Amino acid sequence: MDNDTSGGSDQHTMRQIRVLVAAAFVIAIGYGLIAPVLPGYAQSFNVGITAASAIVSIFAVARLLFAPTSGQLVQKLGERPVYLLGLAIVALSTGASAAAQNYWQLMVFRGLGGIGSTMFTISAMALIIRLAPPDKRGRISSLYTSAFLLGGITGPLLGGLLGGLGLRVPFIVYTVALVIAIVVVHTQLKFVEGGDAARAVDREVFPFREAIRDPAYRAALFTNLAHGWATFGVRVAIIPLFALAVFTTGPVLAGLALATFSAGMAVTLITAGKLSDKIGRKRPTVLGLSIAGIATMVLGISDNTIVFLVLCIIAGIGTGFFVPSQQAAVADLVGSDRNGGKVLAAYQMTADLGAILGPVLAGLMAEYISYQAAFAFTGVMLLLAAVYWIFAPETVTAKRG
Incomplete structure (x- = not known):
């Protein structure tokens, strides 16, 4: 309870x-x-x-x-x-x-x-x-x-x-x-x-083996892996390199890209948090992952400065939608009356793992295939997380032990 x-x-x-x-x-x-x-x-x-x-x-x-x-x-x-x-x-x-x-x-x-x-x-x-x-x-x-x-x-x-x-x-x-x-x-x-x-x-301990059996928790882990890969990895490491390779104002544009992403995320966070409390965690999470995934995929084929920055803003808006919603979903699963230290540690580890692997593997794709492939793979990860959430239960209404 x-x-x-x-x-x-x-x-x-x-x-x-x-x-x-x-x-x-x-x-x-x-x-x-x-x-x-x-x-x-x-x-x-x-x-x-x-x-x-x-x-x-x-x-x-x-x-x-x-x-x-x-x-x-x-x-x-x-x-x-x-x-x-x-x-x-x-x-x-x-x-x-x-x-x-x-x-x-x-x-x-x-x-x-x-x-x-x-x-x-x-x-x-x-x-x-x-x-x-x-x-x-x-x-x-x-x-x-x-x-x-x-x-x-x-x-x-x-x-x-x-x-x-x-x-x-x-x-x-x-x-x-x-x-x-x-x-x-x-x-x-x-x-x-x-x-x-x-x-x-x-307080009762919430074991990891119990949490991992819950499809909503597995969806949150996958989402956080994709989030770490895309937001803390590819956005920081690959977007500046892409800006240098494609646009003449590379260094300036790279800074603007990071700033516009953060701005898009900032203007969405509070609204998304309120929305998840009102209608549940699942729909804002699916919406945000879908927006961020599509924007990231299209980002790799953009060759216009304005379009590039607009896509960065849209990706930030999508990220702002799913981040507080999935965090609230994990909170629903743990509950305020249980001690979920190991469950939260595993959740945090997935984002860190994505942040470590993202720049390396996406960088290899960009170097040996194309930047388009690196952004497409990142976008697909976000979209797959959205699909996973579609089949996961809503944590607000689902009864937890």
Whole structure:
């Protein structure tokens, strides 16, 4: 049975959710601060392009490998302690990165940052599920995603400016921001007496083997894999290369493409979240995946700048529709009265896996076949996820154990 979350009144619950949303915004800004300077910072240790790129990859690989352990920690210790510990690890590793004396130190510190990142990502997801009332899960998921998105847009702009003061400066600023976030979360995010660890032990554990038997959960896993592949992989790695190869204003257009995608996603998220609470998770998810999939497929054959940017906006709109809806669907499956650390870890891992494999495999397709093939394959993945969802049950109305 799905109960409303702990924490007392609706006002108290919403205050805690706002704390998580604010922390997500700070974290996303901070990550964006170091993103523009990280490859250059790595190269300052006299390494090549491949080694500099590996500094970016090690963060995602560490997230992927440590996700199962993070899920176990959430089940044993509770969400809040793991969330704070994850933030602390990222803060310490970021500060250490600013003081790194060689390439290998930087590599180790960024890997540790990836471990902390997956800890607070999974625990934050669990906290949102636990706190959000069932009839507001879509809206709260969209609000949380919007905070990350807006922080991700603002961060790189500030990071580029701070990078002019020195490559280590953005790392220092991000460390300070994380320390502030830790203090705010520690003082403002509190639960009722008994301790978070005790509550984690008392709650029923939702086993992964039970979740994977549910077709809606399998659909969510496939969707998140396609989402990681398309949004965090192909969009970031292949679209800029495509813009350079096809259009004369490549670098400028690449930046506009990423910005327009984010803008399309941003204007859709809140509406999509409300819609999923009103009509269910399934229809907005199918609609969003279909829009994003078709737009991505057509993107590979576009040779007009305006058409290219419009397609990026449409793909962003589609993504904005399905992201909060599928997150709310996973929340429906777990429920606020169950501890689903491992289930949420597996869900997060699929996006990380897509983000790692997407640039590599799509890059191989673009190099040895064509860009059209790379975008077509990515679009087909999104459309297949939409088809999968058509045959999955609606999580809002389906009875869960």
